[in-house]
Amino acid sequence: MTTENRNSNAALVIGAGIAGIKVALEIAESGARVYLCDRQPHIGGTLVQLDKWFPDNHCGLCKILPVFNRDRTGQYCLRRGLLHPNIELLLHHQVKKVEGKPGRFSVTLKPEYPRVNPELCTGCGICEAACPVTDDANFNQVPGGHRAIFLHHPLALPKTYSIDAERCTRCGACVDACPTRAISMSAPDEGLQLKVGAIILSTGFENFDATTATQYGYQRYPNVITGLELERRPGGSGPFPGVLYRPSDGAIPRSIAFLQCVGCRDRKRDYCSSACCMYAIKEATMIKEMYPDTDVNIFFMDLRAFGKGHHRYYDKARDELGVRFTRQRVPAVKQDFRTGDLLIMAFDQSGEVITSRFDMVVLATGQTPSREFEETCQILGIKTNKWGFAATGAFSAVDTTREGIFVCGTASTPQDIADTLVEATAAAGRAMGFLGSEKALPVTPPRPGEEEAGAAVILCNCYGQVGQTINLREIADFCHRAPGVAYVEEVVHLCHPETWREVKARLSESGVNKAVIAACSLLPPPGLYEDTCIELINIREQLAWVHRDDGLKATEKAGRLVNMALEKIHSQEYVPPPEGESVVPGALVIGGGLAGLSAARAIAERGFGVEVVEKSDALGGNAGHVFSLLGGENPREYLENLVDEVKNHPRIHLRLNTEVVGVTGHIGNFKCTLKDERSETADIEAGAIIVATGAGESRPSEYLYGRAGQVITQRELEAGLASGRIDAAALRSVAMVQCVGSRDKDRPYCSRVCCSQALKNALNLKLLNPETEITVFYRDIMSYGFREEYYTRAREAGVLFVRYEPEQKPQVSLEDDVLEIRATDPVTGNVVIIRPDRLVLSPAIVPPDDNTALSRVLGIGLTGDGFFREMEAKFLPVDSPRAGIFLCGLASRPQDIRETITQAGAAAQQAAALLSRSRLTGGKAVSLVNERRCSGCELCIAACPYEARVKNVEKGVARVIEALCQGCGACAAACPNGAASLRELKDQQLFRILDAAL
Amino acid sequence: MPTSVLIEVGEGNLREGVNSFLRSILEKKMLDALLVPLELPSGGMTAPALVSDPAMLGNANPLAPIMTVSTARLASSLTKVAASQRKVGVVLRPCELRALIELIKLKQASRENLVFIGVDCYGTCSVKDYNRLCQETPAPAEELLKRVKSGDESLLRDACRVCEYPAPINADIAIGLIGTDTGKGFLVRADSAEGESVLEGLGLKPGVAVPEKEREKAVAELAASRTKNKNELYSRFEVETTGVDNLLSVFSACVNCHNCRVACPLCYCRECFFDSATFDWEAEKYLGWAEKRGAVRLPADSLLFHLTRLNHMATSCVGCGLCQEACPNDVPVFPIFRKVGEELQKMFGYVPGRSLEDELPLSVFREEELGEVGES
Amino acid sequence: MEDKKEGITGEYGETAGKEEFEPSLVGFFCNWCTSTAADLAGTTRLQYPPNIRPIRVMCSGAVDPVYVLRALCSGADGVIIGGCPPGDCHYISGNYKTRRRMAALKTILKTLGLDDDRVWVRWISASEGAKFARTMREFTEAMRKKGPNPLKNRWSI
Structure with missing residues (x-):
């Protein structure tokens, strides 16, 4: 082969x-x-x-x-x-x-090159001390920082020093100083x-280089900083943890201005960086939490809080924390050289120039x-x-x-x-x-304990980094005397590949299956833990480096730590490894719209069976109502192909007119009950479930919708134009109103796609009939990312954008079949009156009512807005709170076609990764039940955050679903008598460790 | 309005009156069995029994001022493995009922098919005092009632003298004595739909004016005077039971018999942590401890035992005081546990036995709370 | 390693010697936040006294109050529990449970006149190396001021 x-x-x-x-x-x-x-x-x-x-x-x-x-x-x-x-x-x-x-x-x-070999670098920092070059921008974004060789991030692993090639003079001082010969200059x-x-x-x-936006005085005025600098300064590992000092004089700032869109939404970069509004609000929030009396004012153009939960966050910052929001692009910042204060020139409502004074200015720089x-x-x-x-x-x-x-x-x-x-x-x-x-990862079970073999103790000197504080000889002597120690090995540099090989070889030759490794936070490569019971202690970062002044006591402490570790591994009982549960190699996809079909196809292509359940009698969902994308592409062909492929895929089974009415079991082994239109039920098994049930469009109750024929929705306009029922040539004037039923008290979220849809339809209308007057009444145009360009194009094509405040919505009236819209421009105060042929509304995307029932069936929650809740909004955006159930499409949040396809792909990937496992096991360190001791009080079940503990009703005791257990130990701490315990840290073990510690 | 009935009895016939009320419940098959204290054949002393034959209830003595074991415990044994298929009435003192509510929350008992018959309690005596009382009078319950009502609480256990819950809460049927002229009758009140249907089945209809108001007032007065007693008890024991020296001194009499834990209705563990293999040590270990301090007391860990037991059950402690009764060496465990329990319950705004809906304080949390813990 | 016997004579023997008292301290540090912060303190070479004996647990929610009681009864002069800041727990809610458990434990100690200030709970996130070092300094100093845990040398415990 x-x-x-x-x-x-x-x-x-x-x-x-x-x-x-x-x-x-x-x-x-x-x-x-x-x-x-x-x-x-x-x-x-x-x-x-x-x-x-x-x-x-x-x-x-x-x-x-x-x-x-x-x-x-x-x-x-x-x-x-x-x-x-x-x-x-x-x-x-x-x-x-x-x-x-x-x-x-x-x-x-x-x-x-120049290069620090990560295999050899111990992170000792001697090179940095030897380097003669200083630099001025570093991790903490504080001027006057590091040398040309430096540790980029103090927590970084591998703890390898970096060389700033631009600053490095190739003098070679670090090369000579490095004890492990890890540095080389040439390639x-x-x-x-x-x-x-x-x-x-x-x-x-990369962050936009703010020095090039000279009008803001960045790096000329000390109190103008970037958003990233603001992150670092008061950060926990930053230069001034927990406090925000003004750079020029160290005072706590009483007023801070954020300037948005620095480096984007201009001619040179006609796109929106999407994340800056939210990071500015976050930073403003954190400043307000630190200093409630500090005035924080965000100067913005459109407030783009379009993501899931973002609008609520924005509301909170504004209404509860008192962050001020000023809609204005600030033309320039000046400095008062006496005080270092910054002056922002701006126009007020009447066009007068007004100057406001701030202690600090933060530039929300865009992404490039x-x-x-x-x-x-x-x-x-x-x-x-x-x-x-x-x-x-x-x-x-x-x-x-x-x-x-x-x-x-x-x-x-x-x-x-x-x-x-x-x-x-x-x-x-x-x-x-x-x-x-693809193949599932093999699982090597740990060897059962051979008590008589004893334990090995491996002490790493780290090229003297440990030895300069701690007397390792003394520790070694102590270990030799300690009971149950087979051998003690002192090595110069454990993480050197050669040393590591030797240490491993000796471990396996000697037959010991328990070892204490006293080294540093550089962890041994994986592979060692599988068949050896290892207790790792950190005698470098947590000892030698922090107790430099007191070698005697540090040595005593090191001895105790080794002793504690020995106590722990000596009392480690052998428990056979969890067997793990088998996984049903198929998925259930709920919803036959774009999201569900995309996910189903992707999972089937990975070789797994998929059941697709669709409530209605047709596939395609909302995507069927979209006739073109913002860039002009036709999604219908894409959808038709997708539907065809899904229908003909041998591994996909479709069930129309079917609902999911019951789900029991857990990740890897769900049992689902389906019910079809004849109320007949069927039971299927699935290893993973994907929720792709979509969402609907709200029916507007405002602006005479349903009462005047001229008032339609964007979707109706799009369909009308596509079918020719609406003749663009005959349209003299069209008005559009955004945020109909979104971003208000009842639905405090942005429906995300409507602005793009309005831009698309406006541009289409203009293309079909350049003479049509188009007026868009909006609150913030959410043309994030590259959608911004279409906003620009629409303005260039003569589309008129008139902003309105939610307190002063446009007024629509109908008289003699003539529609009239009146709105007050919040900037000029002028009243705009339009009599359009059509009024096109952008209604909210709303979660369907049956989400509530489905969420109960699935055992997963909904957000306050009624969409399915994810496990964690930022880092687990596809996982539902119940392991093995994934979310995608409009069921999870408003999003457009491409975003839906992406999220469906992500959900499919997570499901496929799960299904590709032959058995599901957690870690070695899962929790156990001592059934003889268990009283069935269920305190552990209440304490478990993963629903990994259930009651074995027959026996009246708790049971652990090992696949769900994450080994956190909450159950063990809740259990009064030790019936719940962690496999690798039982109560007596802990008591022994305490004895050794004291 | 709950059905509330005054059942009249002749002078000196209170016990007989209550017994016939209970008997009628079984006779009319409103319930299938009753868990109620019966007087032992030797006379005086009572023991709880599960009674299915109404004839046996002639020996019942639910008012006897003695509590050798908490009925909460027994109701737990009765229902823990599987709830009863038939309706069982459980006659409970207020503290027993509160303990049972806690045990239900701890899944050690089932509420299903149990009917709680709560009885007002003026307090109980120690076994020794009760035996003496039995020798002095043929009707110890009535005698004690008389004494306590006249202000003589000398025979009551400490736990009862400081008990602020003389009337049952969460009963289906409450039997009221407080604020009632017990020479003439006692009160029966349905506190739930279940209780209503029993009373209805018995054909009990509100007759003469029921002294509800008087009872409420009397309960409040009694509780107030008990609070006073409690504060006195605390101040009596405060010095003795606080601080390392004092604690070690009072626990010096503890022999690790763990009787307090056995008697405690809330110590439900199948095997106590302190009896488990976790505390089995090799001789070297003991020697090591001895070397560290010069000597080590054996059996070891008595202070740790009591502190841990506090940590496990004090949030649910109902103050029944059975721990105190069980202690062979008069270690003042009751005042210690009562006081600590009260502080913990205050901190979490938790009243054990108040409601099945209240969540156990250590099983839940709120995101915004206890900011002072972890503050720096 | 070897325990120094401090010339204890009897049940109430005073052990405070002439030298400055060195408290023996136990720390339960969660794997994700506080242990990481401890490493960070080392990387940035922040100094703190060596009195603390760290025990790494996966989550502060795994710290059974009996561990703390055992440590105190075994003579620890102070016990500190370090966890992820509220809301940040790797295990969703472990630190909230810890907070309640430790609040209860401290109340028990306080009510009995045992010094609950010997038990500290601190939330130290992965990036707060400086806070870790500062907390260890403060804790050691506070316990030094308090003097020996009175349970330390009692044989009759």
């Missing part, structure tokens, strides 16, 4: 930010291998610089880690690193050449050759493609759009112009984290189709 004829079972992911990490994890969890490369020597991209994220102002990055197969992936904060046996990190590498074809690409990568010629089946581009964005992006795209042979982002198709956000190469996140369009994660998951799903056969 030669490899040439088979597709490679590996993928290359370029860019290791949040998008790249997510793609890599998804592919790795689907059983394929991943090379994750980045030009930087660390992972995390922009995201790790941000401490908190809306909508809940929390960190939750760790939530994207896989929940199954936990023992094989790093169970640590993702800010520190990414460990997965199927993922190989190629950091500080650049792609140089791509050849071959989909399924069989041949890629050349080259490491960047060897040969690169790295990889065979991969698919390539995913996730290189992210990175400097090297163009070159990367050339190497990959893919096209970019006119703004320099990767070009994608009208029906796929993740396919590039070259087959087998995919893109996700901000490399293709500016977007926020949640949308990026959806795209990343979808891209992984598409890439899987080009990789060699």
